[in-house]
Amino acid sequence: MTTETDIATEEVADVLRQLKQEIRRQHLQDEMECAVGVVAALIQAREVSQVNPHQPIAWPHWPEGLWPKIVALLQKVVRRLLRWYINPLVAEQNRFNSAVVTALDALARENARLRDEVRMLAARQADMATAQEPYRIRERLWD
Amino acid sequence: MSRLRLAYFTPLSPLRTALADHSEGLLPLIAQEADVDIFIDEGYSPSNPHIVNCLNIYPYREFPRRAADYDLPVYVMGDDLTYHDYMHDFMRDYPGVVVLHDTEFQHYFIQRTWARGDMAAYQAELEWAYGPSLADAVMTIACAGQIDRVRGLCPLVERLVDWSRGVIVYNEYARCELMRRCPGARVRALKYHFYLPEGFPAEVDVDGLRKRWDIEGQFIIGTFGLFIPDKRIDVCLRAFKRFLAVRPDARYMLIGQNSPYYDVPGMIRDYGLGEYVTLTGWMDALEFTQHLFLPDIVIHLRYPHIGGTLYTPLRLLGLGRPTILSDIEVLMDLPEGCCVKIAPDEYEEETLFAMLCYLAEHPDLRQKMGENARRFIQEHHNVARIARQHVEFFEEVVASPPKPFTRPPSQFWDEQLVRESAAILARWGVSDVDDDLLQPIADAIAALS
């Protein structure tokens, strides 16, 4: 006969099972978001990693009014005159940005490789419990 | 009990897919225990006489008219859209058992949606499976042409599992992965069966084969199948080149078809191995299987993998061929006494070279490995038993109500509390094996209801 205690125990076991299932699901979601998010962020970073020293002035349209036009013209002249100073700075920054994005990308790939390795080791560990003993050869190939 | 009536959706020969070979080995035995009709794609005529003569084969368009005649549809699914597109909508409209040969379907869905001009459909698939924010991240990666970087993370297998009433996979790793992603699904891991194609001779004329390829008296290394980047032919070629210095009489046979995306002929040229390496091209199943006896040592590397059991290694081991395999999760079930496994790490080439040298020097070890392999496959990959297990699973599915794994938002406050608590605890590092920690919380939640 099913007692109240049995029912209560079953309910707790049911909640525990659901908790574990949800925790597994959440871990999986977190793992995916982290790994995928990193790759997506790196791709976006690479897209914007190069700074353009030539910012548009009065383009594609000149501003309304005479004075704003004069100001825009002066800005264009100043921009041209300062090229010798600005362009090397931007080039240096771009080299740095490229190097950083490349390094981060390499780290992300290495992280992915390590993640695969951990998964492999976990699977191997789980498998060791059910090793097919009769088929293990005595002679170790690397002895 | 009356016999089960099955509608089997599968590619068949002469289509150049191992799944055709696999189905053709299994179906005649399944047909001994259940009534099987096969539904195929248009545009080809099945060429296996044993299948053609023994089983009814229909074009897939006839299925809706005949659907009521069957207890259960069975869909043999792989990741190549070319062979499986025709059954996609049926999986949705006529839920059945999905036999998954792979667990990675990103390329399948990209081919099915985006490659046909429907990027929104691809995004919708991602959102359904992973939610909007993860979908956006994957879209960014896919648009940059780097979708392979998230292989294994977002496989898009969830939809296929959700449609199904049950799933069959062929290795324990695939089963665990699916259970992780689709906790409520009914998934069974069966063994890949070993069988030989119809008409396989009792004795293979190995000398004749060697004569045909002009490799008599040589020490032969072989690799089989479809040559794609995951087969790591570049690693094999470099290891072989070093091996040549040890065994100048060695030759390398690449027996199978080259993928257009992988320039194996170019690699052979670049490594200066034109005289020592032969790329045979595609062969039919019978000829291919006979060639498995050609090499003295077989290399079959695969990394990364897409969750499916590798069919060719099963055949090699079943025939007692000494084989070097990648040490990957999907081959975990094969014990090391039957083969040599090497890890796909930074020492892979070095290890492969060392193994080739060692095995070349120890023919007795090669023989022992082969015997072990043959015995293991005979015992654990028996086709009759595996066919029976398939039918048993089909019967179980038919007898049970459908079990969808995607749950709608909960209407029950206690389930909501469980979900919210679990989300919090998971973020803090609590895992599903922390029973001691979870028990008091489960007690408290259960006491509330």
Added chain:
Amino acid sequence: MSEYPRIAVCTAQIPFEYGGAEIHADSLIHELKKRGYPVEAIRVPFRWYPKEEVLKGYLSWRLLDLTESEGRPIDIVIALKFPSFVIRHPHKVVWLVQQFRQAYELFGTPHSHFQDNPYDHRLREIIRRADTQTLAEARRLFTTSRNLAGRLARFNGLQACVLPCPPKLDGLYHCDSYGDYVLAVSRLVGWKRNHLIIEALAYTHTPARLLIAGRGPELQNLQKLASQCGVTDRVEFLGFVPDEQLLDLYANCFAVFYGPMDEDYGLATIEAFKSQKPVLTFDDSGGVLEYVEDGVTGYITSTNDLHQLAACIDRLYSDRGLCRQMGMAGFEKVQPITWDITIAQLLGR
């Protein structure tokens, strides 16, 4: 946000216990109300034993929703003591007065009930991760002492600003005289180490007395110790002392003893300096040492040499001018610790 945002002050409450952390919370609530802020105290009981209760306590706070009440938003949440800072809120401010020390630096000492076994290691790691994640959510993260800020950085990788807690009776402390007694104010528990001042008293050459204000489980042990050391006539246990009497006690002592083991803050130190009295402490007392400077605002001695402590007591007893000088130096140090400044910092104004 309005000029007077609605504020919820969150703290964990150990039922029937009232110590520094509880005084801290009550003082903050009182001072906020005094300044016109609508404020509510949110106290949830917390039990750290058996260990299985810890995670439940954390989860309880995390499941709470304090974003609004009766349809009106709660603008700011100020969390004080673990595990209340685990609460979710878009404008969370943490003014950390206590972490779960047993899981951190007290692990491996007799004061921690965590053992060296896999279960306890798991739980400690989960606590650490939960603390780190939830503290990092705070818009502003303060601790009451550099000691605690250092632990946060070491164990949780988080940077916090030090915001000392003004004492409850700030503005009322005063100095009347430098009498003939050393005052000790604390809960009577082992790690407050009141037993050491009792032992040291036995080594003094002057008739200095010791008054101990506070309650706790160690009372009987301390009384027994006083008898064993032969100083019963010079040690007085006052028990719980009302605020007015406490102010007087501070006002008329010649020094204050406060030598706990690696204390996070040490409100008694601030109270002593606000009353212009020097402080006697130990070199491992933690947060107290941020204020006490040896020979300047008090004396720092070693627990291994109680004769040293006794000599300091004698020195101060014999030289009331020195007491005044050190007391004034301490007073200068704590002058900026006021509720006006503290509340402005907490509310980001």
